[in-house]
Structures are given as C-alpha cells and as structure tokens.
Amino acid sequence: MSILPHSTPAAVPEGARPLGVGPFLAPGEQIDWHYRAPGWQPGDPSTISPMRVVRDDERGLVAWLAPGTLQEAQGTVTGARVRSIPLERRWLDSRTRIVEEWWGGGSLRIAPVGAAWSVCLFWKHADDVDWVFDGWYVNLENAHLRTDRDTYSSDHILDVWIGADRTVHLKDEDEVVAAIGQGRLTREQAAQIERHADAAIESFHQGAWPFDPEWVAWRPDPAWTIPVLSGLDELQRS
Template sequence: MRRFEPGETVALRYITRADSTVGMTWPARVVRDDDELVALWIPEGAEYRAWHRPPGEPRRLGPARWRRETLRLMFPGRAHSTWCSWEGPDRAFRMYYVNFEEPFRRTPIGFDTNDHALDIVVWPDFRWEWKDLDEFEALAAQGVFTEPFAAAVRAEAAAVLAELERRSGVFAGEWPRWRPPAGWSVPGLPAGWSEVPPEPWELRTWAYRPHLAPR
C-alpha cells in the first residue's frame, strides 16, 4: 500500500484480540512515513473512539477527547511504539511512553495494530518505570498470551531499555524539541475508519488464544 504524505490525516486503529474487529481508533496527521519510521501527531482535543461500558450493558465504542498532545513514533517490524507527549501552553515535554504492541500494518486509511498491555514510562530525566506489568503478567498466566509470545514481548522490552541506557534511538534527545508545522489543524477520523476491513497480524494465532481474551 502507498505511503502517506506529511500532513495527511489517517486512522490509527487497535484491532481486538478476541474477535479481530475495529476497536479504539485515533485520528492523526502524518509527520513522517518511510522505511525507518512512521510518526503520527495526535493533538490535544482530537476526537477519537474509546471503549465505554455503561452500567449493565456490554462495552461499546464511543467518542472521547484526547487529553495531551502526542507524537507517536512507530518502527516498521518492531513490536512497540514510543509516544512523546507535551502539555500546557508552553508545550512542556512530559514523558516518553513506550507502548508494546503488534507491529503495525498499513490500510488504505492508515495503520492497524493492537496493544499488549505492557508499557514503560520514561521521564524527561530518563528515570523509568513499568506500567501495567501486573496486567501483562496476568494475561500471560491466564494463557491469553502464549508463553513464546510473552517471552518475545519481554525481549522487546529489554531491547528498549538497552536503548534507553545508551541514550540512543528515540532517547537521543531530538524528539522533545519537535514542533508541528504552523497551520496544522486538529484532525478528525477519516471516512470509512470503522468500515475498512482490518488488516490482520499474521502471528495472532501464535501469540493469542482468542477464546480466552476478555471482551
């Protein structure tokens, strides 16, 4: 599929583990799309789709507002992305947020992936901490994540922490100074964001036991 041009609006979709349907979805503007990096800008206030569970009802997707300016850095073939975020009128850099996830796949309207629960928060002074480690380990213990897949996610996390220790890759210091081009407006979800068929991950049957996945 074609590459996207800087400034184009795309949909970044999470494809559910349980039944491979479209789940959480964000609108984003493309900053960069090449063999080394896909960078997507999601500004504060962008309307996206998030899961809601009204009392006594099944969960469903509904509109929500993104709370913090985010530049999402995704690497072809890698099982994580790194989110740089800023807050306040002076755009103070808040943190790097490493999200472990399926390698992204291209669609006609953007990119598909899904979250692996595990995250690492890296503060501006490079202190770091796990996020949702208990949830990840519980999914592995319950068999939702297979043993080989859980081991692969842990190995990906170790590789990221090695980059952090070396201050290399996204941690080299350039991204906190990034700014969106003047005139970029808040993007909306492109037409067809929920109708375009999901692009499947070819290793899902190796990684997940869908019948055990929470819905």
C-alpha cells in the same frame, strides 16, 4: 539490533503492508492509527485515533495526536472507560465502541519499522505555548501493518515509561498477570512481551532515532487542523 517475532497476530485488511514500504503520506496528511486488544477479532471495538503525519518513510511512521481529538475507543457496555472495569474482570467483560476525546495535551507517536513497540512523547503543556517535556511512553505492541491511510497494531498490555530524567520503569505489570489468569495471554506470550520491553529499553540506551532530541524539540505546524475520523458522526448517534 534484532527484532523479536510478534507474540500476537494483528487482524488487518487484506493487502496491508509493513511500515517502511511506500507509497508514503506527506507531512500534514491524515492517517488513522488503530490499536486493538490482544486476541482481537473482526467486529470487536478498537481504539482509532485520527492523526497528522509528521514523517512517513523507510524508517517508520511519525504522527501527531492533537489535543481535543475525538477518537473511537474501547468502552464498557455502559459507555465508561475500560480502565473502570475491575482488574479481576478486565479481560472478561464485554467491550463496546465509544467516542472519547483525547485527554490532556498532544502526543507525538513514533513507530519504527519492524519494532514491536511505538514511542509516544508527552509534554506537560502540549496544548499551550509553554511546552515542558515529560517523558517517553513506550507502548509494547505488534509491529505495524498499514494501508494507504491507516496503520494497525495490537496492544501487548505491558508498557515502559521513561521520564525526562531518563529513569525507566515498567507499567501495567498487574494487567499482564490478570490477562494470563483470564485467558487473554499465555505465559509464553507474556515472556515474549517482557523480552520486547528489554529490547525497547536497550534501544533507548543506544540512542535510537525515536529517542533523538530532535523529537523533544519538535512542534506541530500551527496551521494544522484537528483531523476527523471517518464514521464518527454515525458512532456518536448510536
């Protein structure tokens, strides 16, 4: 399956390399997963999640976001979550850096090499012994670029939810419309993102490895501790 070109650039450190190019991290090591908004500029806030590596090799990156993880997030100037901003100003109002605890149970994230999306697996009770698979959340984004212990992508706003019963539907289409109207995306970029969504859905129907049943049955090593993001103490004091 061909990979469509990126619709927005990701600003990353000099020398960053694509996923699938070593050196690789061993299972259990920490990697910090950076999500940035479309049009991100140096100095803008990011969402940065410290995670445990499950697999890191030529096929891509798989990492575990544990329940209770503290992460750097994008917030409003008053410290509230970005989604509290009314849609008519969602892409106009300033954002700032906040500390946020990952809500709910844990999530397994899978970023295939060269793909303009990652796949997040969710369980209804992933912080307990009774795990019930809820579905796959396909986050449309730039193909990842990474350094030794960080991986970087820019969010494409539109997402795909695939339930455990294999029903498929798009998410956040209203946010894409708002992003176009507020000058964050062009119509051409939005059309490209929709093509990425179609490609991701086709990948699911073809049974590509991020959707393999092995990941639904996967469980984290009980010896793993929750990783800590570098600089978090300073951010909490600010």
